[in-house]
Amino acid sequence: xxxxxxxxxxxxxxxxxxxxxxxxxxxxxxxxxxxxxxxxxxxxxxxxxxxxxxxxxxxxxxxxxxxxxxxxxxxxxxxxxxxxxxxxxxxxxxxxxxxxxxxxxxxxxxxxxxxxxxxxxxxxxxxxxxxxxxxxxxxx
Amino acid sequence: xxxxxxxxxxxxxxxxxxxxxxxxxxxxxxxxxxxxxxxxxxxxxxxxxxxxxxxxxxxxxxxxxxxxxxxxxxxxxxxxxxxxxxxxxxxxxxxxxxxxxxxxxxxxxxxxxxxxxxxxxxxxxxxxxxxxxxxxxxxx
Numbered sequence: 001x002x003x004x005x006x007x008x009x010x011x012x013x014x015x016x017x018x019x020x021x022x023x024x025x026x027x028x029x030x031x032x033x034x035x036x037x038x039x040x041x042x043x044x045x046x047x048x049x050x051x052x053x054x055x056x057x058x059x060x061x062x063x064x065x066x067x068x069x070x071x072x073x074x075x076x077x078x079x080x081x082x083x084x085x086x087x088x089x090x091x092x093x094x095x096x097x098x099x100x101x102x103x104x105x106x107x108x109x110x111x112x113x114x115x116x117x118x119x120x121x122x123x124x125x126x127x128x129x130x131x132x133x134x135x136x137x138x139x140x
Numbered sequence: 141x142x143x144x145x146x147x148x149x150x151x152x153x154x155x156x157x158x159x160x161x162x163x164x165x166x167x168x169x170x171x172x173x174x175x176x177x178x179x180x181x182x183x184x185x186x187x188x189x190x191x192x193x194x195x196x197x198x199x200x201x202x203x204x205x206x207x208x209x210x211x212x213x214x215x216x217x218x219x220x221x222x223x224x225x226x227x228x229x230x231x232x233x234x235x236x237x238x239x240x241x242x243x244x245x246x247x248x249x250x251x252x253x254x255x256x257x258x259x260x261x262x263x264x265x266x267x268x269x270x271x272x273x274x275x276x277x278x279x280x
Contacts, residue, residue, distance in 0.1 A: 001166060001168075002167055003168025003170055003188065003189070003190055004189055004190050004191045004192070005145070005148070005189045005191060005192040005194075006147070008148055008218075010222055010266065010268055012266050012267075018266050020267060021266055024238070025235070025238055025264065025265070026141060026142045026143075026223070026265075027142055027234075028142055034208070046190075049142065049143070049144060049145045049223070050143055050194060051144045051145060051191040052143050052144070052145040052191060052192055054221075054233070057184040062220025073267050074267075075262065075263065075266060076267040076268070077218075077262075077265030077266075077267040077268055078217075078218035078219075078221065078268055079218075080193075081148055081218065083189070088279055089143060094163070094167075094179045098164070098165055100165060107207075115166070120171070122167065122215065122217075123215065124161075125157050125161060125165070125166070126152050126161055126215060126216040126217075127148065127152075127213050127214075127215030127216040127217040128216070128217055128218055130166070134224075
């Protein structure tokens with residue numbers, strides 16, 4: 001079922017500092033502008049790689065769902081892995097049928113790429129927070 | 141400098157259980173045989189995705205460098221991210237010149253893909269353990 005590794009989600013206390021690190025230390029050359037996703041409680045910034053992306057996420061406010069993660073990992077760290085699927089509804093139904101827990105209401109919401117996403121509970125996926133994302137129509 | 145996201149390293153207490161999860165829950169279809177890297181203290185198993193890989197790593201013995209990680213994350217979790225570079229020696233020298241800490245002796249060692257690798261200290265890379273790996277001659 002899973003297709004491409006769309007991105008690795010990396011939580012950071014400062015997108016500005018992380019962008020500087022990816023640009024100046026690691027030499028990434030395609031880094032997008034950051035943008036707010038207030039409903040998800042995060043600022044988001046994509047670092048493009050030739051075959052995938054790093055998704056930098058920073059808390060938008062005190063209710064941010066990544067605040068706890070950063071309390072435990074003050075420097076930041078790997079937060080989730082996102083795999084593409086052809087049909088998010090079919091994928092969601094298959095995950096539930098197989099006994100996995102879909103986070104939130106279970107209804108897909110629109111993610112940072114503008115396509116519907118769900119998250120699986122890490123207890124079902126070896127301690128890794130897994131995002132499933134409907135394939136974008138035109139790649140990244 | 142960094143090229144492709146070669147793989148995401150995922151630590152697990154049981155490659156067998158993780159393989160079953162990637163195969164039976166997530167529907168991954170290309171999963172390699174596990175193999176031992178006693179010098180690195182890990183068992184390794186690659187899960188292929190169309191554009192990248194998940195590298196499952198399980199402790200080989202009690203001296204395994206991932207034992208502490210699993211003590212803190214008993215279910216497993218995201219352990220490192222690996223980016224390809226064209227020339228590992230040039231990359232290593234550039235990292236040191238820019239003030240980053242290369243783990244171990246600083247000399248590249250041969251990684252699970254048979255090409256030289258180094259690891260950067262997470263304090264330099266936003267809390268993420270970053271592996272740099274010389275581009276394989278023929279892709280995966």
